[in-house]
Amino acid sequence: MIKKSASEMASALSAGEITSVELTQAHLDQIANVDGDVHAFLHVDVDGAIAQARAVDEKRKSGEKVAPLAGVPLALKDVLVQKGIPTTCGSKMLEGWRPPYDSTVVTRLKENGIVILGKTNMDEFAMGSSTENSAYGPTHNPWDLSRIPGGSGGGSSAALAAFEAPLAIGTDTGGSIRQPAAVTGTVGVKPTYGGVSRYGLVAFSSSLDQAGPCARTVLDAAYLHEAIGGYDRMDSTSINEPVPAVVAAAKDGNVKGMKIGVIKELQGDGYQPGVLKLFNQSLEILASLGAEIVEVSCKYFDYALAAYYLIAPSECSSNLARFDAMRYGIRVGEGSAEEVMNATRQVGFGREVKRRIILGTYALSSGYYDAYYGSAQKVRTLISRDFENAFTKADVLVSPTAPTTAFKIGEKANDPIAMYLNDIATIPTNLAGIGGMSVPSGLAEEDGLPAGFQIMAPAMKDDRMYKVGSALEAALLTKWGRPILESAPALGAK
C-alpha cells in the first residue's frame, strides 16, 4: 500500500479497504525501516500521527463527510511551525524549540484530516541546494545514498522517493521544492507567490518564499495544493482569489492546441547532456499530444542568479535578525545583551547562513546599496518583463528543472558558486512571483539518475502547469510501463 499514490490511498480509505491508523502505521514502519539510511526526518511524531489517524477513522465511521485526502499521511518540512512539535529549520539556533501555534498550512492540513507524520530535514533556514547545510547531518538520496536529495527541501523529496510518505510540504525560495523533486524522481510545485499562506513559515526571504505541495504524482500534488492554498488574513501577501482549479486541470491533462514556450537561455552550456536529451524527448511527447512548441528568448535570465544572490541574502540578513537569544531559541554566553547575542549567533548559525547574512549586510550597507541591492531590484523588473513578453507567445514556459542529476554528497560543499548554479533554471520564477512545477522526465543515460522537466505559468494560472504536467506524466507512464520510482533500488531490510 505504501507504494500507491495518495489518491489511490484515499480511495482505499473511503472504500473501507484500509483504515488511516493502518495506513499511518505502515508508513511509520517504513520510516523505522529505512530512515536510518535516508535521514529524511528530523522528528517523527509517532503518537500524534496515530492520534490524528484515529480521529479521521472515527469521523469516517460515524458517517461524517471528510475531505478528499483525509487519513492520508504527509511529511512536513521543518520550516513550518506545528504547535508543540519541535521545529528547528535545520538549525542549532532553534534546537529544542516547540512552537506555541500552528502555521496556516498546518491548520489546513489538520482541517483536511491529513495525518502529519513528522518534520523533514532541510538546509539550515532553507539556504542551500543539497540539504548538506542542515545542522543535523545530510539527507541521502534514495536513488543512491552517496548522493544529495536536492535542497533545501531534501528531506521532503527523499521521504517521498523512499515511500516514507505519499505527500509532503516544501517551501521554494529559489527552487527548494522543484530541484529536490527533479533529482529524486518526484513531483514538486511552487505555486504563484501569495497562493499559499506564509503565516507560520519561518522567513528566509519574504518576497520569494512560497510553500507548496510535493508528491509522487501530479494529481496528488493538485489535491494537496487545493487543501493548503487560498486566501489567509494572517498573511498580508496572500492573494484574495479562489485557488486555481488544479485538480480539474490534472484530471483533464489535455494539451491539444496549447502553446509551450521553450526558453532559449535555460539550456546549453552547463546542462548535463543526458538531462537535455530527456528534456527534448519530453517536448517531442508534448508535441505528439497536440501541443505547439515555440522558442522564446528571455535575455535577462542570464542575470537572474546574480540578482537572486543579492536579494535573498539581503532579505535574509534582515529576517534572521529575529534570532537574538532573547525570546526563543538557544542562548549562549554571558555578559551584556549584545555580547550574548553575538555569541549565540556565532554558535547557532552554520557557515552558509553566516555567509549570506554577511553578504546581505554588505549589499544593504550605505555606499553599496544602489550598486548591489538597488541594481538587483532593477534586474528583477527586467526578468518580470521577460516573462510577460514570453507569455504573449506561449501559454506555459518550459526548461529542465536543474542542470544536472544528483551530485555526490560533499562534491560542491566548498564551492558556493558551483552550488548556487543548481538553481539557475528555477530562480527566475521566484523573482517574478509566478508558479513553477517539476515533473520527472526520466533517467539520464550517463548515470541512470532522475531528471526533472520544469513547467512555468503566469501568476494565478497554476492550473496550466498541472494540465501539462499531467499530460507528460501519463505519456511517460505508458512509455515506461511503470512509475519512475519503481526503478529505484530497494532500501532497508538488509
Place this chain on the structure above:
Amino acid sequence: MDSERGRPNPKVIRVKCEALGKVTFMSNISRDDVANLAKLARIDLSEDDLSHLSNELAVILEAVARVQEVAGADVPPTSHPLPLKNVFREDQVRPSLTPDEALSGAPAQEEQRFKVPQILGEE
C-alpha cells in the same frame, strides 16, 4: 550508476562562473571589512571564519556585481512580486497566545516577561 560522466563538467561550470563574474565594479573586501559587517550583524566570528569569509565574499561579490551591467537609470526597481498597498482596518479583539504560550520558548523569563541580559551600561 556511479559514472564519472554523470557529473557536471567542471570546465563548463568554470566558463559559467567566468561569465557570471564579469567584473564591472571591483570589490575588494578585506578581513577588517568582514569584521565590521559581522559586528553590524551581531555575529562573533573566529579568525578562521574571518579569513574564509573575506575570500569567499570577494568571489561572490565579483560574480553578483554584474547586475550593474543592465541596471539602467530608466529601469524601475521591483521590491516585491505583488503590487501591494497597506490595508487599514478597525482593531478587532481576537484570540491570541496566552502569556505562558508566548513565553514558552524563552531562554529565561520572570514575572510573565522575557528576562534578558543587561542592555545598558552601569552609569
